[in-house]
Amino acid sequence: MFSVKIWGDRGSMPVPGPDTVIFGGNTACLEIRCGKRLFIVDAGSGIRGLGDWLAKNELKNGPIKADIFLTHTHWDHIMGFPMFTPIYIPGTSLTIRGPVNFEDETLEQIIGNQLSYRYWPVRQDELAATIRYESLKETELDLGDGVTVHTKYLNHPVLCLGYRFEYEGKAIVTAYDHEPFVNLFPTDPSNPDYDEAIAEEGNRAAKEENERIEAFYRGADILVHDTQYTAKEYKANKVGWGHSSFEYAINAANRSGVKKLVLFHHDPNRGDTELQELELFYQGKLRGRTALSVEASREGSVYHA
């Protein structure tokens, strides 16, 4: 079995309520199963449901053992950790990996300090689980049992990694939070700061990074991709915020020969009706023109590679 189950797909902030019943209101959390191994990507508010499910259904088979991969440490991706029930159960063993910026505290401090009395009634030191932290960079890890994961820096206002899980010849890839790389330097010769060499180097760097991103998606069976905005919203005033448009994600996935694209990291202001309309709109645009299948992420959905 090689699958991904969505426990949270919302961006920025949990948004419970009547407008988010279909697609869900919890922030990012994915459960990835490779045979008997359990991998969790992100500890947004969705991880609470996953933790409770594990405690109820899997604890009876023995202590919970999981590898948690954090895409980055923005709050919506780590906020659920204190409510992840297995951390309070003796015998639980977790390895938590994620990228940490140079100037920051360690991963253990960033995640664990959420469990201090000022924020939470239990301190990290009081947890029953055994937790190991490991800071990650661009790399390839052999996770054992035939599972490997490649990591790739994405374009977000903080150090952020995409993950490519490979198992039995298939691949599940996450690419959020991310927007396409752009040349940040002036390219208009009439700009007083224009410098030809800098403009060229900037164009080249952005192009090469975008090519490396598509190589990272290449041939994925499932790609879970940031699609917080429409192209129109993105261009209007969201460039540099670190999120992609539906159009970019679909085109990049299509160029990379991805089989299934899961539209993810829904904008907190986007209700069910609008998301359904957008999903139908893009599916309609693609029908008969490509083998790529596209679906908006729904909390509770399971996708098999």
Add this chain to the structure above:
Amino acid sequence: MAGSDSLRKVRDYIGSMPSLPTTVAKVLEVCNNPKTSPIDLDKVISLDPVLMGRVLKLINSAYYGLQNQITSLVRAIIMLGVNTVKNLALSTAVLDRLADKSGFRALNMEGFWRHCLGVGVVAKLIARKTGVDSQRLDEYFAAGLLHDIGKVPMNNVISDEYVRAMGLADRERIPLYLAEKRAIDTDHAEVGAMIAEAWHLDGPIADCIKYHHAVDVYEGKSRPILLAVIVANWYANREEVGFSGSLYPEKLNPALLDELGISRDWLESIDQAVAAEIEKASVFLKLKS
């Protein structure tokens, strides 16, 4: 190199070498501004040899695990983002706490800064003139900017010895690096090599730091960039672009110009372009001209 007290002081200092006083105020201003533009960030780092070296070190360190060595700040800013690079710069632009403030400093830091920048600017002009791939222009600039980095700790932590070395060079009319060797038993190229090692800079930039007074014994692969830095250094000394501390620098072997493929006439023609670049930088840093 002798293991004297002085050298131990230099070695200790390298681990936390601060930004040049010439640029530090602007670094803090640019990096603390939430609306900093990528172009200002690139500029402010490119203007400080210490900062440039340290930021390149961090970007290429195991910390980020990037597969290819990056010598272009522009690329680093696009790949890692303005925030990340800004924070790298801020965290390295620490104030000068360790230097012996009571001691007299041999080198005027602003003059020294102008010299480093001048050599960077000329090395880049030479690269352009000799048809070096535009992707490598930044590397030529960085190599020129950093070539004399070894003088910073010598000047800042063993100031008395350094004043003696400069006096010796003046009295005997010899190049500073030879006087350093006699007075301190090491020279700025050797100290520079220690810094390059500490910053994990290898390849062309490290070679230029180590061999810019020893091209005769150089057998590495980066001869063109080394020659460009040597010629740029000679030019900056002769045209008195800033002050490197050496009143009697070595003469230039004309064969090096031929090997590079540039003429003296061309070198005579670049003074305005060089002055304009340095003026731009001074205005940016708000230095009094």
